[in-house]
Amino acid sequence: MSPLLPSRCGVARSANREPPPYRFPADFLWGTATAAYQIEGTQNDDWAAFEQDVIQHRRFEQLAPGKPRPGHIHRLGDYSEEIRQKKTDFDSRIEDDLAMAAAMGHQAYRFSISWARLFPSPAHTEPDPAGLAYYQRIFAALARGRMTAVVTLFHFTSPAWLWQERAGRRGWERPDALFHWERFVRAVLHHFGEHMPIVCTLNEPMVYAYAGYLDGTFPPLEKRSGPKELVPVVAQLLRAHALSYRLLKEDAARRGKPVSVGIAQHVRTFAPLRNHNPLDRVTAMLIEQAFVWDFLDAIHSGVLRSKVMNVELAIPGLSGTQDFVGLNYYGRFYVKSSWRNPTKFEVLMHDPAQAGSDRPNELGWASYPQGFQEALCEAHNRYYLPIYVLENGTADSKDNDVDRQRLLVEHLRELYLARLQGADVRGYFHWSLIDNFEWAEGFTARFGLIKVDYQNNFQRAPRASAALYTRIIEQSGLDSELLEQFGPWP
Ligand code: IFM
Numbered sequence: 001m002s003p004l005l006p007s008r009c010g011v012a013r014s015a016n017r018e019p020p021p022y023r024f025p026a027d028f029l030w031g032t033a034t035a036a037y038q039i040e041g042t043q044n045d046d047w048a049a050f051e052q053d054v055i056q057h058r059r060f061e062q063l064a065p066g067k068p069r070p071g072h073i074h075r076l077g078d079y080s081e082e083i084r085q086k087k088t089d090f091d092s093r094i095e096d097d098l099a100m101a102a103a104m105g106h107q108a109y110r111f112s113i114s115w116a117r118l119f120p121s122p123a124h125t126e127p128d129p130a131g132l133a134y135y136q137r138i139f140a141a142l143a144r145g146r147m148t149a150v151v152t153l154f155h156f157t158s159p160a161w162l163w164q165e166r167a168g169r170r171g172w173e174r175p176d177a178l179f180h181w182e183r184f185v186r187a188v189l190h191h192f193g194e195h196m197p198i199v200c201t202l203n204e205p206m207v208y209a210y211a212g213y214l215d216g217t218f219p220p221l222e223k224r225s226g227p228k229e230l231v232p233v234v235a236q237l238l239r240a241h242a243l244s245y246r247l248l249k250e251d252a253a254r255r256g257k258p259v260s261v262g263i264a265q266h267v268r269t270f271a272p273l274r275n276h277n278p279l280d281r282v283t284a285m286l287i288e289q290a291f292v293w294d295f296l297d298a299i300h301s302g303v304l305r306s307k308v309m310n311v312e313l314a315i316p317g318l319s320g321t322q323d324f325v326g327l328n329y330y331g332r333f334y335v336k337s338s339w340r341n342p343t344k345f346e347v348l349m350h351d352p353a354q355a356g357s358d359r360p361n362e363l364g365w366a367s368y369p370q371g372f373q374e375a376l377c378e379a380h381n382r383y384y385l386p387i388y389v390l391e392n393g394t395a396d397s398k399d400n401d402v403d404r405q406r407l408l409v410e411h412l413r414e415l416y417l418a419r420l421q422g423a424d425v426r427g428y429f430h431w432s433l434i435d436n437f438e439w440a441e442g443f444t445a446r447f448g449l450i451k452v453d454y455q456n457n458f459q460r461a462p463r464a465s466a467a468l469y470t471r472i473i474e475q476s477g478l479d480s481e482l483l484e485q486f487g488p489w490p
Pocket of ligand 1: 035038204328391431438447
């Protein structure tokens with residue numbers, strides 16, 4: 001192999017015999033992540049319109065958690081108008097929440113800037129001053145706590161007015177969508193560019209495309225006929241990413257400051273439900289490629305090439321527009337196919353036959369820490385770029401949240417082992433700092449290191465995992481005691 005090429009990372013279980021402690025470098029970035037819609041007060045956006053519709057038509061009957069039903073939000077009717085409007089009441093607690101994160105030793109905070117808060121109506125050709133003042137408070141609180149701001153530009157929501165049809169199209173597919181997007185990105189850069197060293201342009205574009213345009217569980221609640229119909233949306237998101245990358249780099253050059261840019265890609269391991277079934281195996285491979293890697297490959301090569309979406313489309317200005325690979329890792333899904341109709345398959349959140357080892361969380365998602373190491377290595381081998389884990393977490397509502405504590409130790413151990421084999425992972429962001437609104441799952445799924453007591457004026461109460469995370473940050477990794485407590489290891 002050429003000495004100029006970085007070495008390939010392979011998942012070597014022998015690395016598991018590495019003796020503790022597992023220490024991370026001093027410049028490894030430890031943080032948490034949130035998103036505007038999930039914690040902030042309501043804005044004039046597509047999700048707020050969806051929520052209103054859900055309430056009006058009472059589409060919130062109790063469903064099984066983890067099985068979102070198109071057009072529904074799980075148990076939304078159980079929560080008062082005040083809670084639905086304020087979400088976590090972050091708006092009046094920005095300073096306290098971020099001071100608490102700083103006191104817990106967090107060094108970074110990932111959050112998103114709401115497009116609708118800056119541009120609430122199409123009449124706004126300039127950003128709304130109140131919206132700017134709001135994010136100013138966040139940047140100021142982060143500066144006080146000496147925390148690095150990691151900004152996400154698009155985290156699932158867009159202004160309601162973008163959904164009025166233009167030339168028969170709406171949302172990202174409108175002919176003027178990129179014009180408006182550019183206006184938003186330029187405004188963010190003009191006002192906050194100075195304080196944005198790491199930027200994530202898009203959060204989980206494939207989740208957005210699948211949930212919004214195939215499953216109908218996220219706005220715009222469409223159920224298109226198949227993955228090929230996602231191409232216009234996916235291609236437009238790639239164009240939006242390429243455009244933001246160029247604007248961010250131009251802004252950084254003007255300021256004489258570097259900026260590191262990437263996206264946050266949702267990662268799952270897709271496993272065949274029946275290992276002996278060749279169709280399950282092939283389908284699982286195809287879905288993983290489509291859901292996890294096609295988008296990142298496109299940014300790498302400049303061409304959206306996908307078997308599942310049946311497309312090969314060059315996107316001008318896209319190639320090489322990521323400085324890091326951002327991954328959000330949440331475990332393993334299972335694929336069950338059918339010979340009678342190979343394009344219709346089921347995706348299971350866990351395997352009912354091995355619930356013991358899958359340890360499904362409160363949403364039924366299987367835990368699979370080993371897949372984390374595999375995904376980090378795969379990302380390294382594909383792109384040879386720095387990696388940030390921009391999300392990792394679980395739904396665990398207990399005060400003594402043992403599942404979240406276990407998840408932290410198990411996943412950080414896998415991250416350490418991936419680094420050992422060459423994956424250049426530079427930071428870890430736990431999802432999430434506080435409990436929040438989990439999209440079609442409503443308020444029921446609790447992902448916070450810090451509990452939000454919705455019945456008690458949104459009071460904050462750190463869960464046991466919050467102290468564990470602080471301990472890990474303070475000692476820059478996992479000590480023998482922790483590894484022993486959560487072992488034995490495979
Ligand atoms: O809450 C979401 C977040 O908005 C995007 N990543 C996954 C999280 C948990 O489902």
